[in-house]
Amino acid sequence: MMLDRRRLLTSALTLGAMHAFPGLSLAQARPLVFATFTGSWEEAHKAVLVPAFRKANGDAPIVLDPMLSVDQIAKVNAAKANPPIDVMLHDPGPALVAIGQDLVEPYPVDKSTYFKDLIPEAQDAMGPAPFFQVVGLTYNPETVKTPPTSWADLWKPEFKGKVGITNLNSTLGTGWLVEIARMRGGSEANVDEGFKALEELKPNLAAVAANPGALATLFQQGQIDISPGNFNAIQILKARGVPVEFVAPKEGAIAFKTTIHIVKNSPNRELAFKLIEAALSPEVQTTLMNSPYLIVPTNTKVAMSGEIAKVLAKDTAELKKKFVFQDWKKINEQRASWIEKFNRDIKI
Amino acid sequence: MKSAATARMTAPGDVTSFSLGLALPLGLVFAIFFVLPLAQLLYLSLHNDTAATVWGLGQYIKFLTDPFSLAVLGSTLLLGAEVTLACLVLGYPIAWLYQRSGSRLQTLIIMIVLLPLLTSVVVRTFAWIVILGRQGIINSVLQSMGLIGTPLRMIYTQGGLIAALAQVQMPLMVLPLITAIGRIDPNLSDASASLGAGSWRTFFKVMLPLSMPGIIAGCTLTYAAAITAFITQSLVGGGQMLFMPMYLYQQASTLQNWPFAAAISIIFLFAVLAIVALFSMLGRRARGYGDAR
Structure with a gap:
């Protein structure tokens, strides 16, 4: 019995190695x-x-x-x-x-x-x-009777405590902030106006979700009635019977x-x-x-x-007219400092 | 055979060395899959730039001199304390009741306590979103009773988060408490009563000190679980309440700043270790009480 110990160990190791690194025997296939x-x-x-x-x-x-x-x-x-x-x-x-x-x-x-x-x-x-992934306005048609037409509608007093957004961890959150900044004269290189706009949005904010998925579920709970949202995520909710609609704002839907x-x-x-x-x-x-x-x-x-x-575009020409594309090379340069600023400033 | 026999005769203490040998496979697994990555994390955190080429303590200095980062650490540790306290206050009576009830009720209690463990944390957390939401159970009950006009905001608040975390982590508190309280001789409280102590006095002077080992164990488990509960923190706490797990996730995954994320996790690890050490120190003192019986 004792005799075999060494051999047993060797074969066990070989077997183990083959199991752990199957690539050893079939590298290319x-x-x-x-x-x-x-x-x-x-x-x-x-x-x-x-x-x-x-x-x-x-x-x-x-x-x-x-x-x-x-x-x-x-x-x-x-x-x-x-x-x-x-x-x-x-x-x-x-x-x-x-x-x-x-x-x-x-x-x-x-x-x-x-x-x-x-x-x-x-x-x-x-x-x-x-x-493309497309971000526009999503809203609950049961509580929001006149469909929104512009990003600026999120600031309307009637949506006090009804607006949801995500933080900047997601492409959606960051892209939306850039778009808000642009609406007020900023750009991918300067989103200060966007942060000012966020500050003014605070009374309307019901939730800052950790990610777009969590934001979508808040519609289901009636926690929010209007938010920026991803076209495809909304289609999934709609298919499940959640009352939610998507519109492209007149400033253009953000296309990633x-x-x-x-x-x-x-x-x-x-x-x-x-x-x-x-x-x-x-x-x-x-x-x-x-x-x-x-x-x-x-x-x-x-x-x-x-x-x-x-909902989006009848053909490529209209798509190019209605979609807004962003310069992510510029956005990436400063995204870290925006996230830091968002972390510090946005508390509701 | 011969050598084994001599060994047994000369050194009976060798039993421990055998058990260490048997622990070798697990030790190896730990070394490869736990110690090694941890060392890598430490190595990564000791770099000043995101590409990890320049050595330095820059990431630690950045965290420890930044009031915002320290506030995140502080609020995370505070959150853990609040959840632990809630679990203790709510869990102790359950454990107490368990020891004082008949076997059928005991089965029922243990089932209710264990039930949360049988569903995934994600499911339990989503249940809390349904309960705390604007049209959730609490708000609709309060509204139908006419106590509130407009729905209260409970989801995405610190209070809502504490309630959800306390429920999710409750079994970790109750199970050690049940064991600890079960070990206390029921005659002791009778003795205390017959010597003229009231029931509160008996509780604080006899039962509480004797159940201390269970309290310490429960608190350690609940605390560690509550502060690291990434899923519940982000789903019920929301995107604007920043705790350490989300902070380091943000740095690593969105910003690809691995060295800073590594430094955050090392700092977090040491903060938690310090708290656990404090608990176990209290535990050692409490064991004095336990042995005194």
């Missing part, structure tokens, strides 16, 4: 890993994008690994030489961080069939945008491009490119635009229809 966002994005990509990609590429194996942008960056950063993710999806802020940290491969624009069909704002050579990137040193570069091509194709974008997904397309060949045509 990993399926394409696409880090999408959690929630409705994952559902939409699983149901539409993945089947389209597999059909076009001989059932190539693909794994969806949904996680937040920040986690994607952290994971790739931890193993730059052999990244565990092939395709990343990012909001504008994190996208610039990922590019700045040299985690992203330039998109092979020349090889791409669809890149030139995207609207100019979506044509980013470091990673094109397969869809969500960009998709090939990870640097990815062992599946070719398949990653194919997946992104599928995401840019008019077929996939048309399906995703329709109910129940209602994802705003970026390919000019997609004809707008349904809820998106009704």
